[in-house]
Amino acid sequence: MTDQHTIDAPKDGTKEARLVDGLTGKGQTLKQLSALLTWQPHTVRAAMTRLRKRGYVIDRVAKTEKSAARFKLRGDKT
Template identity: 60%
Template sequence: MTINKKNEIDAPKIGTKEATLVSALTGKGASITQLSELLGWQPHTIRAAFTRLRQRGYNIERLKAEGDASSMFRLKPAPVKRRRAKA
């Protein structure tokens, strides 16, 4: 994934855990716990994946939770270049 000349972010390869992570962060978002259960990753691995996504141009926002609930994370909308599925 790289940022191209039009400032669009290339979408991750379809079917990868990275694509699953991006999909889970799109829209409402998810907590570290939810992402850990979804991907089978430890929390520190989720945070490292956030760093890699940020380095590639994704803008991840943290939504502070009320009370004892964990924070939610989601992607801020940005132009994304879609990949076609290979036949």
């Protein structure tokens, strides 16, 4: 990929845009994302896969003794 690669951002107000917002910053757990979007966990995972195919880089932050694994957006380009 080149540095001039741009990501097709989701339309404002859509659940996909809310997913991107939920993945920004420190990220959220799958359970939190599921509640945020009122989707089943498998639907959230599928939506994250679609975002990855569009060029988003989503990291999984490993779980600790005190918290579940979180997913967070790394940046705007692959």
